[in-house]
């Protein structure tokens with residue numbers, strides 16, 4: 102049994118900590134004060150790219166692009182916690198191929214990798230990409246999405262509306278989930294690359310959010326939006342590869358533990374701030390306060406371990422679906438509790454609206470909503486524990 | 492446990508006012524840091540600002556029960572506006588405890604002008620030094636725009652400060668429709684002060700009126716999210732019919748109904764001249780606990796939509812959190828209720844003497 106962090110991960114964590122303290126947290130606070138996402142030309146993004154961020158993991162057309170060793174899931178989770186500790190909103194705002202990259206790497210054709218990930222090899226400027234699944238009428242029930250893709254000669258015509266999509270208006274391309282046959286649920290769905298500027302893609306509306314203001318969550322419409330056949334992710338049926346990828350997705354889940362790690366990071370930031378306040382105001386001598394801080398520390402530690410356990414299983418290529426959902430359900434709750442405790446401890450200073458804990462309180466709520474709500478995570482665990490019917 | 496017919500009329504009138512004047516303008520009021528002129532005029536017209544003022548001073552002479560019923564109705568629409576509409580900024584109990592002279596000097600002119608800039612703050616939480624009659628220091632937040640009168644509350648004393656106050660506007664985590672300030676006090680002086688049981692009762696009253704605002708916000712969150720859950724469908728049925736949400740909605744409602752009865756009983760005790768200090772603190776503490784569940788759950792039931800400002804659940808979550816931090820918040824309420832407990836042998840013994 103070994104709970105230690107290896108030297109390479111420690112080095113990366115130290116780097117993340119320095120960057121988080123110096124650049125991420127100030128940028129996150131700036132966006133929160135503005136009440137709007139950081140603009141595309143913000144100096145933060147430029148610096149992020151200059152220090153090597155925002156690149157794709159794809160090794161390039163000849164497989165030779167310089168990449169450091171691929172981080173293990175556990176290391177990724179530790180980094181996700183550390184970065185969210187400094188600012189969770191900024192981690193999503195950061196340029197890069199983002200959420201859809203894994204699908205493109207797993208399912209995309211070589212041409213698609215070159216076309217869509219190629220520009221992220223050597224960045225000339227901050228670039229973004231995003232994944233659009235959620236619609237005004239369907240989120241948790243992803244099989245019920247209504248955006249339609251209709252074959253039209255050598256292309257596809259897309260019609261529908263998407264909402265809450267991270268970075269949609271600044272993305273070079275959006276990987277849009279659409280249905281070619283609504284009667285088939287998930288089986289009838291395909292993903293399409295829709296490039297920015299494609300006629301019919303528009304009506305972008307950046308939502309006003311309670312928290313996580315650093316990045317844009319955007320609604321948009323697709324109206325008779327025509328994309329060429331080559332924009333269908335994976336091209337025409339390549340069933341074997343697709344089935345393999347989907348099996349892997351159903352067995353190992355890396356996305357949920359990342360959100361869990363984010364929630365632990367936000368909660369840990371709230372705990373540290375609350376402790377600092379308590380120390381400064383000589384509150385640690387009060388049993389009532391010390392007990393609550395102790396309980397919070399304990400729960401955050403537990404949530405972190407659950408999340409690392411899910412990561413460790415994924416690294417070992419062992420099934421982790423239950424652990425991944427458990428970690429997310431638990432960490433989102435505990436993160437919220439930590440921010441709540443923080444608010445109650447700093448009291449009036451929190452209501453004033455300019456203390457970091459107040460921002461964390463607003464930010465953390467989303468951790469119980471994105472990547473499958475808390476209810477959906479519990480359903481997944483219950484399916485395994487008590488064979489809850491679908 | 493039902494309100495009298497007279498009180499029911501009052502509740503109905505207030506609800507109509509809140510639905511017509513406050514609810515449609517919640518985001519504008521947040522933006523403008525105060526309710527609109529129309530809302531202020533209508534509020535004045537129905538006489539809500541003089542609810543508890545004695546009849547001898549041209550008031551309605553109603554008590555704590557009326558106040559909590561009215562506050563719940565107002566806050567179900569907009570707790571920040573509810574706060575701002577009261578020319579006494581919730582400080583009536585303090586003025587009443589200080590006696591008629593204070594009420595006439597500090598209260599009546601503001602009531603006559605239908606506006607005042609009165610702030611309330613829980614003194615033990617403020618960085619203040621009070622030496623004799625002199626007060627210096629700072630108050631991190633009051634839900635009031637540029638106050639010129641400050642009521643300071645502590646477990647066993649309440650006082651008024653009427654000079655030496657400098658206010659700086661702050662954004663506020665919630666209650667933005669009330670405005671919000673951070674205060675500096677330099678060479679300020681205590682204009683009036685009362686200690687002992689009268690002060691404790693004033694604190695109880697302030698806790699109850701704040702608890703009632705919390706009830707209103709929580710009711711709104713419960714009602715709005717329940718209606719949404721009945722309409723929104725996922726996996727082939729209304730989300731309310733998935734047991735995980737059905738039970739959450741039920742737990743929220745139970746938490747609200749229970750907390751409301753505690754508030755009502757404590758208010759009734761106060762009006763009836765029975766012991767009420769611990770009871771009011773308990774009721775407030777229970778509202779705060781209920782709020783921890785209901786505020787975030789209102790957002791949760793709406794999923795991603797709950798996190799967006801197009802829907803009012805994110806506002807309800809912020810408002811509830813903010814209200815729950817006033818008057819010393821949870822710890823001060825529990826401390827007070829706990830202190831009262833040490834003075835009683837059978838705290839829940841049924842009172843049989845008439």
Ligand SMILES: Cc1cc2nc3c(=O)[nH]c(=O)nc-3n(C[C@H](O)[C@H](O)[C@H](O)COP(=O)(O)OP(=O)(O)OC[C@H]3O[C@@H](n4cnc5c(N)ncnc54)[C@H](O)[C@@H]3O)c2cc1C
Pocket residue numbers: 231232233234235236237238239240241242264265266267313318467470471472473474475476477480723725726730733734735736791792793794795796798
């Ligand atoms: C900050 C933020 C960023 C986001 N970024 C993206 C993005 O980049 N791309 C993207 O595609 N989407 C994004 N989303 C959307 C997110 O994935 C959805 O909000 C989420 O999946 C929930 O869907 P919904 O909002 O439609 O809620 P709904 O599915 O309508 O759920 C409403 C409520 O019903 C509950 N519920 C639903 N089904 C059941 C059931 N069977 N049993 C019990 N309860 C149930 C849910 O738990 C929730 O409480 C983002 C959302 C937020 C808040």
